[in-house]
Amino acid sequence: MSTRLPGSERTPMTRFLDTRLGTWTGFAAAALVLFGLAPLVLSGFRLGLLAQFLCYAIVAVGIGLAWGRGGMLTLGQGVFFGMGAYLMAMHLKMADARFEGGPGAVPDFMELAGIRELPAYWAPFASPVFTVAAILVLPTAFAVLLGLAVFKRRVKGAYFAILSQALAGAFAILLIGQQSLGGFNGLSRFRYFFGFTLADPANQRMLYFIAAAVLLAVVAVSLQLRRSRYGELLVAVRDAEERVRFLGYDAANVKVVAYAAAALFAAVAGAVFVPIVGIISPASIGIVPSIMFLLGVAIGGRASLVGPVVGALVVAWAQTALSEQFPSAWTYAQGLLFILVIALLPGGLASAAALTKRFRTKPTPVEAAA
Amino acid sequence: MPHRFPLPARLARALAASAALTGLLATAACGARAGEETVAAESCLDTSGDTVKVGALNSLSGTMAISETTVRDAIRLAVDELNAAGGVQGKQIEIVAEDGASEPTVFAEKAEKLIREDCVAAVFGGWTSASRKAMLPVFEDNDSLLYYPVQYEGLEASENIFYTGATTNQQIIPALDYLAETGAESLYLVGSDYVFPRTANAIINAYAEAHGIEVLGEDYVTLGSTEFSTIVNQVKSAGADAVFNTLNGDSNVAFFREYANVGLTAADMPVMSVSIAEEEVGGIGVENIEGQLAAWNYYQTLDSPANSAFVEAFKAAYGADRVTSDPMEAAYTSVHLWAATVEKAGSFAVADVQAAADGVSFDGPEGTVVIDGDNHHVTKTARIGEISADGLLYTVWESPAPIEPDPFLEGYDWAADLSVTE
Numbered sequence: 001m002s003t004r005l006p007g008s009e010r011t012p013m014t015r016f017l018d019t020r021l022g023t024w025t026g027f028a029a030a031a032l033v034l035f036g037l038a039p040l041v042l043s044g045f046r047l048g049l050l051a052q053f054l055c056y057a058i059v060a061v062g063i064g065l066a067w068g069r070g071g072m073l074t075l076g077q078g079v080f081f082g083m084g085a086y087l088m089a090m091h092l093k094m095a096d097a098r099f100e101g102g103p104g105a106v107p108d109f110m111e112l113a114g115i116r117e118l119p120a121y122w123a124p125f126a127s128p129v130f131t132v133a134a135i136l137v138l139p140t141a142f143a144v145l146l147g148l149a150v151f152k153r154r155v156k157g158a159y160f161a162i163l164s165q166a167l168a169g170a171f172a173i174l175l176i177g178q179q180s181l182g183g184f185n186g187l188s189r190f191r192y193f194f195g196f197t198l199a200d201p202a203n204q205r206m207l208y209f210i211a212a213a214v215l216l217a218v219v220a221v222s223l224q225l226r227r228s229r230y231g232e233l234l235v236a237v238r239d240a241e242e243r244v245r246f247l248g249y250d251a252a253n254v255k256v257v258a259y260a261a262a263a264l265f266a267a268v269a270g271a272v273f274v275p276i277v278g279i280i281s282p283a284s285i286g287i288v289p290s291i292m293f294l295l296g297v298a299i300g301g302r303a304s305l306v307g308p309v310v311g312a313l314v315v316a317w318a319q320t321a322l323s324e325q326f327p328s329a330w331t332y333a334q335g336l337l338f339i340l341v342i343a344l345l346p347g348g349l350a351s352a353a354a355l356t357k358r359f360r361t362k363p364t365p366v367e368a369a370a
Numbered sequence: 371m372p373h374r375f376p377l378p379a380r381l382a383r384a385l386a387a388s389a390a391l392t393g394l395l396a397t398a399a400c401g402a403r404a405g406e407e408t409v410a411a412e413s414c415l416d417t418s419g420d421t422v423k424v425g426a427l428n429s430l431s432g433t434m435a436i437s438e439t440t441v442r443d444a445i446r447l448a449v450d451e452l453n454a455a456g457g458v459q460g461k462q463i464e465i466v467a468e469d470g471a472s473e474p475t476v477f478a479e480k481a482e483k484l485i486r487e488d489c490v491a492a493v494f495g496g497w498t499s500a501s502r503k504a505m506l507p508v509f510e511d512n513d514s515l516l517y518y519p520v521q522y523e524g525l526e527a528s529e530n531i532f533y534t535g536a537t538t539n540q541q542i543i544p545a546l547d548y549l550a551e552t553g554a555e556s557l558y559l560v561g562s563d564y565v566f567p568r569t570a571n572a573i574i575n576a577y578a579e580a581h582g583i584e585v586l587g588e589d590y591v592t593l594g595s596t597e598f599s600t601i602v603n604q605v606k607s608a609g610a611d612a613v614f615n616t617l618n619g620d621s622n623v624a625f626f627r628e629y630a631n632v633g634l635t636a637a638d639m640p641v642m643s644v645s646i647a648e649e650e651v652g653g654i655g656v657e658n659i660e661g662q663l664a665a666w667n668y669y670q671t672l673d674s675p676a677n678s679a680f681v682e683a684f685k686a687a688y689g690a691d692r693v694t695s696d697p698m699e700a701a702y703t704s705v706h707l708w709a710a711t712v713e714k715a716g717s718f719a720v721a722d723v724q725a726a727a728d729g730v731s732f733d734g735p736e737g738t739v740v741i742d743g744d745n746h747h748v749t750k751t752a753r754i755g756e757i758s759a760d761g762l763l764y765t766v767w768e769s770p771a772p773i774e775p776d777p778f779l780e781g782y783d784w785a786a787d788l789s790v791t792e
Contacts, residue, residue: 045486049479099404112525112565114572114788176563176592184564184593185500186474189507192404199511202401279504281474324483327469328430
């Protein structure tokens with residue numbers, strides 16, 4: 001395929017990583033950093049922050065697949081992130097209420113809102129098995145249905161972007177109106193996570209390990225999808241949907257799979273996010289957070305495998321570091337960072353390596369054509 | 371016929387392997403289980419040096435920045451005063467500033483950073499209920515102290531939070547008493563859709579039922595909504611004796627403009643607001659809101675030596691055009707209350723401050739406030755203010771004495787159904 005998005009250029013580095021040995025080396029290095037180095041050098045608080053950022057990175061891997069490989073500008077991943085997060089939060093609130101008040105107890109925030117009877121849809125979330133199943137199935141199923149409805153009608157480009165963003169806005173507004181889901185304040189004050197006390201630093205560290213493991217797993221799945229025939233087909237749909245259709249494939253189905261995978265990743269990220277951060281509210285899942293998810297991917301390089309992960313981590317880290325250094329002026333610094341990266345590295349940070357290569361050697365005709 | 375879908379062959383293996391990895395890690399958890407005693411993180415507060423750090427956590431960006439930056443200024447003023455007077459326990463106080471960015475998750479993150487990385491003795495800040503609810507578990511889990519300076523919906527009492535703004539029996543109930551005394555027999559309720567207005571209106575409904583007041587309507591708008599023509603017309607046609615307004619933020623601007631637009635005035639249908647202070651009057655436009663009522667515990671125009679000194683010092687520090695408002699005063703007072711408690715305890719340690727808190731008082735701009743050691747709230751004088759043409763609020767009624775805080779409304783029979791057992 002001659003058309004390559006910026007960020008997916010071949011460099012010696014990426015060529016090595018594409019070999020079997022390279023892949024294992026890459027995963028081993030990532031595992032070493034995440035499981036060995038980070039817990040050693042970071043304080044408990046910083047490790048917790050990193051765990052939170054890893055959740056954003058998990059969402060980013062999904063966006064990289066749907067947008068970078070599939071060309072679907074998913075401006076509304078907050079919806080799926082929020083679904084996963086709220087489903088998990090409902091279970092944690094139920095478990096806390098059961099543990100402290102016995103069966104029949106109502107989560108604390110409901111008593112404040114004047115709700116004395118447990119709403120029927122809350123009851124199943126007392127079961128951890130049901131909750132985990134719901135987190136894996138509900139957002140994915142929703143994405144499949146939505147994807148079928150949208151892609152079968154060949155809605156794409158800016159129309160799809162607007163639609164997905166509107167969905168995120170509507171979802172946040174819907175939640176604000178639901179007093180039985182905490183309304184504007186959302187759900188917070190969780191004590192236990194599947195029977196473990198969240199206040200214990202050892203358990204907080206374990207949550208970090210879970211987030212890191214999920215990230216590696218999600219990257220592995222994404223890698224397998226990219227290297228498969230399906231992955232080739234997805235890129236083909238991105239670059240020339242009509243031609244793929246002409247060859248006899250149903251382009252909509254191809255897109256739905258990537259969209260659903262991105263939704264699943266986001267939902268799992270949301271579910272892991274909740275016990276780590278300790279709160280989920282409509283403010284974390286609406287239009288602005290959805291754009292922030294996308295921004296990290298754009299900064300990192302949407303078409304590469306690691307670019308979205310790096311971008312999500314860099315954006316989140318920059319936000320925290322800048323706001324700690326300049327509490328009243330950090331938003332300007334952050335804006336400047338975005339402008340610089342997008343102006344100088346349109347392919348994201350992942351294209352930086354290719355950029356140096358371009359300076360060293362004359363572009364080959366193929367690359368020049370791209 | 372369409373091609374068969376090319377499902378990746380190795381995908382299943384990758385999925386199984388990653389599921390196994392995650393499961394393995396999850397079961398390897400070694401921390402405390404539910405019900406077991408947990409070892410809370412040790413406080414890293416170091417008082418051996420010449421300075422002690424405190425945190426100031428307010429939104430300096432986002433929608434709440436306009437209100438919360440004023441609170442930051444008040445906190446800084448109070449700390450500067452403490453330092454000029456020789457510090458607390460002979461130590462200079464250093465502020466570590468953080469931006470809550472109007473986001474509950476950021477408030478939680480920064481609170482944890484202040485406690486665990488900066489080792490602050492206490493944190494001052496927070497505004498929205500959402501920000502407080504997000505920070506509460508952080509302060510409880512790390513056993514640290516938050517001083518929260520804004521009036522709120524009550525029904526909460528944490529060992530780790532000192533509430534220096536009014537709870538409902540120091541603001542909403544006096545406002546209702548005032549309306550009832552001045553002859554209001556019917557009310558219309560307008561509020562933003564979040565926990566404070568909903569709780570306030572639950573209290574108002576219970577009060578109204580017990581006192582023979584009719585509630586003619588109850589409307590909520592999304593936070594930040596500026597579309598009020600329908601609601602204001604409903605208010606107008608309902609013809610209530612007064613409107614009780616629990617809107618927050620920008621919505622007030624649109625509401626009062628529309629209110630004046632349809633010809634409603636303070637004389638024929640007064641609006642009692644609980645979130646409009648000196649800062650907000652300018653934004654709404656004084657011509658739209660002149661003569662309307664507000665319920666707070668402090669106004670810039672209070673006539674007392676302590677308040678004159680506070681207003682003068684604030685203007686000297688930040689400019690003559692600045693105004694002082696209730697949350698700013700409460701934040702300023704909270705810093706002094708913390709300092710007084712530390713002096714009484716003779717220690718900066720959280721447990722010592724908690725133990726010494728009961729009965730600690732400070733002669734603040736609003737009058738003398740005393741900490742209630744049981745519920746960590748403070749006594750406050752309720753004041754009804756009228757917005758005048760100069761954009762300031764003037765007291766038209768005040769409670770004869772400071773009111774004891776009663777966050778769970780245990781002293782009110784009609785509120786029995788509302789309050790939640792702790």
